[in-house]
Amino acid sequence: xxxxxxxxxxxxxxxxxxxxxxxxxxxxxxxxxxxxxxxxxxxxxxxxxxxxxxxxxxxxxxxxxxxxxxxxxxxxxxxxxxxxxxxxxxxxxxxxxxxxxxxxxxxxxxxxxxxxxxxxxxxxxxxxxxxxxxxxxxxxxxxxxxxxxxxxxxxxxxxxxxxxxxxxxxxxxxxxxxxxxxxxxxxxxxxxxxxxxxxxxxxxxxxxxxxxxxxxxxxxxxxxxxxxxxxxxxxxxxxxxxxxxx
Numbered sequence: 117x118x119x120x121x122x123x124x125x126x127x128x129x130x131x132x133x134x135x136x137x138x139x140x141x142x143x144x145x146x147x148x149x150x151x152x153x154x155x156x157x158x159x160x161x162x163x164x165x166x167x168x169x170x171x172x173x174x175x176x177x178x179x180x181x182x183x184x185x186x187x188x189x190x191x192x193x194x195x196x197x198x199x200x201x202x203x204x205x206x207x208x209x210x211x212x213x214x215x216x217x218x219x220x221x222x223x224x225x226x227x228x229x230x231x232x233x234x235x236x237x238x239x240x241x242x243x244x245x246x247x248x249x250x251x252x253x254x255x256x257x258x259x260x261x262x263x264x265x266x267x268x269x270x271x272x273x274x275x276x277x278x279x280x281x282x283x284x285x286x287x288x289x290x291x292x293x294x295x296x297x298x299x300x301x302x303x304x305x306x307x308x309x310x311x312x313x314x315x316x317x318x319x320x321x322x323x324x325x326x327x328x329x330x331x332x333x334x335x336x337x338x339x340x341x342x343x344x345x346x347x348x349x350x351x352x353x354x355x356x357x358x359x360x361x362x
Contacts, residue, residue, distance in 0.1 A: 133226070135272040135342050137335040142232040143324050145172040145273070147209065147264070154242035154278055154313060156181055160194050161317050163201060167324065172228040178205030226271060233331055234299075235268040236320060239279035243309045259286050269349050272342040274299065278316050281307045291348045293341045298334060299323070 146162065148155040159175045162168055182198050185191040209228060229235065241260045259280050265287070268275040274295055277283055284294045284304040294301055300322070303315035326334065 133270070133272050133346065135335075135339050136230055137332065137339065139328055139331065140231050140233050142172050142228075143167065143170045144234050144236050144320065145228045145232045145268075146174070146236040146238065147228075148173070148175045148238055150240075151177045151180060152238065152240070152242065154309075155238045156194075157313060158236065158238060158278060158317065160197060161320075163197050165321065170324075172209055172232055174207050174209040176206045176208070178202055178207070225267065229268065229271040229273040233274070233326075233335070234323065235273050235275040236316075237264050237268060237275050237277050237279070239264050239277065239283070241280050242278055242313070244280075245309070259283050261286070266349065269345045272346050274338045274342065276316055276319060277304070278313070281305065281312060291352075292345045295338060295341060298337055298341075 146158070148159060155175070156177075159173065162171060162173055178198050179202055182195055182202065185195050188195075209224065239260065240262055241258065259282065261279070261283060265275075265277060265279070265283075267273075269292065276299060282304060284301055287294060296302075300315075300319045303312050303319065306312040306315055
């Protein structure tokens with residue numbers, strides 16, 4: 117991500133990232149490319165809460181979700197909602213035809229982040245247990261942080277991290293700061309995956325209730341954290357991954 121950002125600066129003559137404290141037109145940014153169960157569940161919550169138009173959200177596989185869950189009673193309400201919205205899929209923001217895997221930084225990315233208050237980051241790994249309906253990566257007890265986490269750091273954007281438990285703790289070990297108490301990050305300590313997802317969504321909804329004046333004060337409070345994390349990322353020279361016991 118650091119290298120991609122440097123290339124972006126050179127090719128566009130774009131100045132360094134500045135955090136803009138102002139009223140935004142969207143509440144949060146939630147980018148979802150590959151199909152993962154936790155991304156499906158969170159995007160379903162966005163739809164079910166009538167928040168889609170208030171966010172920068174992407175989701176590729178709405179029709180595929182409908183086909184995969186079939187007539188499962190467990191997902192009956194989800195299937196009905198995805199069917200109602202099926203004409204919007206694939207819902208794309210930053211993945212044109214020439215950008216299959218959006219691991220770099222482009223001007224659109226800066227716009228989405230500058231014009232929303234926070235990111236809901238849906239990392240690659242979340243659930244430990246396998247679900248037959250969705251593609252599965254064996255998470256075991258691992259922590260796997262990708263460009264999805266480091267993009268908001270590079271773009272100076274506050275974030276809630278939908279990932280494996282203790283992922284925020286690992287970021288702190290790497291020198292980054294997180295956002296507690298400005299964001300309730302108790303979800304990071306919850307090892308029950310479904311409970312952690314519910315805690316994350318509860319915090320998303322809490323933030324979404326802020327008034328314009330509350331958002332301005334909140335932005336002022338997070339700026340120091342964002343500047344610190346950006347500096348840590350840009351000065352980092354060692355990217356070796358250590359074994360993490362969770």
